[in-house]
Amino acid sequence: MAVAEVQASPQAAQQTTWHGIVLQSLKRNDISLVPYVPDRVLTTLIQNLHADPFFTTFPAAREEEAVGIVSGAWMGGRRAAVLMQTSGFATLANVLASLVVPSQIPLIMFVSERGTLGEFNYGQSLVCRTMRPVLDSLAMEHHTCTRLDEFEFIVDRSIKQALTTQAPVALILSPLLTGGKTFDK
Amino acid sequence: MNSTPARNTKVMNRFDLTSRLIAKLKHEEAVVGGIGNTNFDLWAAGHRPQNFYMLGSMGLAFPIALGVALAQPNRRVFALEGDGSLLMQLGSLSTIATLAPKNLTMIVMDNGVYQITGAQPTPASSVADLVAIAIASGLGNSTWAADEEDFERLIDQSMSTAGPTLIGVRIDDKPGVGTTRRDPVQIRERFMHGLGVREPL
Numbered sequence: 313m314a315v316a317e318v319q320a321s322p323q324a325a326q327q328t329t330w331h332g333i334v335l336q337s338l339k340r341n342d343i344s345l346v347p348y349v350p351d352r353v354l355t356t357l358i359q360n361l362h363a364d365p366f367f368t369t370f371p372a373a374r375e376e377e378a379v380g381i382v383s384g385a386w387m388g389g390r391r392a393a394v395l396m397q398t399s400g401f402a403t404l405a406n407v408l409a410s411l412v413v414p415s416q417i418p419l420i421m422f423v424s425e426r427g428t429l430g431e432f433n434y435g436q437s438l439v440c441r442t443m444r445p446v447l448d449s450l451a452m453e454h455h456t457c458t459r460l461d462e463f464e465f466i467v468d469r470s471i472k473q474a475l476t477t478q479a480p481v482a483l484i485l486s487p488l489l490t491g492g493k494t495f496d497k
Numbered sequence: 498m499n500s501t502p503a504r505n506t507k508v509m510n511r512f513d514l515t516s517r518l519i520a521k522l523k524h525e526e527a528v529v530g531g532i533g534n535t536n537f538d539l540w541a542a543g544h545r546p547q548n549f550y551m552l553g554s555m556g557l558a559f560p561i562a563l564g565v566a567l568a569q570p571n572r573r574v575f576a577l578e579g580d581g582s583l584l585m586q587l588g589s590l591s592t593i594a595t596l597a598p599k600n601l602t603m604i605v606m607d608n609g610v611y612q613i614t615g616a617q618p619t620p621a622s623s624v625a626d627l628v629a630i631a632i633a634s635g636l637g638n639s640t641w642a643a644d645e646e647d648f649e650r651l652i653d654q655s656m657s658t659a660g661p662t663l664i665g666v667r668i669d670d671k672p673g674v675g676t677t678r679r680d681p682v683q684i685r686e687r688f689m690h691g692l693g694v695r696e697p698l
């Protein structure tokens with residue numbers, strides 16, 4: 313579905329694909345610093361962020377490091393967000409519980425969801441199951457994004473809520489939204 | 498640059514060095530103190546609104562300082578980190594080398610042990626050279642301070658260098674001399690006031 317729509321003009325693609333919506337919503341909310349640890353599903357988004365001079369986007373060696381960077385940036389007055397995969401989120405319990413939540417830092421995370429809806433690696437599916445219990449144990453806001461038609465609403469509102477309430481948010485990008493990774497290669 | 502082995506550098510003291518650093522700061526420079534002793538001594542050296550004290554998140558002093566440096570390129574940012582803590586985030590040295598912020602000075606307090614948890618030796622203590630690791634990670638401007646005077650010289654030099662600086666200091670096994678008030682929201686809020694990001698209510 314989303315794939316067919318990418319074929320339109322680059323402008324239209326920005327609006328009608330999930331990754332176009334992420335990029336435009338970040339920009340609209342003045343979020344210019346975007347460190348990531350990649351996931352295959354995030355490839356196009358990462359490429360487009362690199363291609364857009366508005367963004368400072370770069371790989372970090374660990375997701376925890378990226379969370380430290382964006383926390384420092386926000387305290388210094390620059391808005392930022394982190395991109396990662398489910399397994400990256402699984403490394404974050406310590407930094408969320410000992411820095412982000414107690415310091416009231418509006419950490420904005422986009423998590424590409426591996427481990428469900430056609431996962432072929434048993435370990436990935438187990439890692440995925442640790443994510444929501446960790447988020448819930450810290451009473452963190454999170455949304456599982458499955459539909460393109462409501463995606464912009466969720467992303468834009470969630471960013472604004474994180475910033476105004478000074479609370480972190482995780483936007484989980486379901487394979488229903490992104491197509492996910494398939495077992496053909 | 499790293500031809501002086503760590504063992505030939507003088508063994509100094511964390512609180513003394515932190516105090517020497519703070520005494521030099523005249524332009525509201527930001528200082529990020531790592532977990533435990535590193536921020537205890539930063540606190541003891543005299544609270545400043547531009548200080549951020551890390552109460553957890555072991556290893557993130559340099560990444561947090563990098564974020565501050567990227568947000569405020571015209572402000573000098575210092576980060577103080579323990580050797581054990583740095584071992585948790587060696588990858589961040591490459592990230593910092595790639596982004597190469599001009600305004601970041603990193604100080605590694607190397608006592609060879611996890612002092613605060615009972616002074617157990619780190620896995621690196623008898624085999625690794627953290628400054629050599631930093632250089633190999635792309636931070637060419639990384640040096641062991643030979644003594645206190647050299648430390649002060651390296652701090653001064655870092656303020657006018659065109660890229661990030663890392664200074665390694667060998668320190669004794671003394672604990673920090675103060676105890677940071679563990680109030681994360683106030684610490685974060687005061688820091689943001691200190692950086693001019695927002696006004697007090």
Ligand SMILES: Cc1ncc(C[n+]2csc(CCOP(=O)(O)OP(=O)(O)O)c2C)c(N)n1
Nearest residue numbers: 533534555579580581582610611612613614
């Ligand atoms: C992820 C994690 N592992 C372990 C600990 C426990 N811990 C707290 S401080 C510390 C030692 C810090 O060592 P170092 O950075 O060398 O500083 P020093 O205590 O020697 O001053 C440890 C192991 C922790 N807080 N977080």
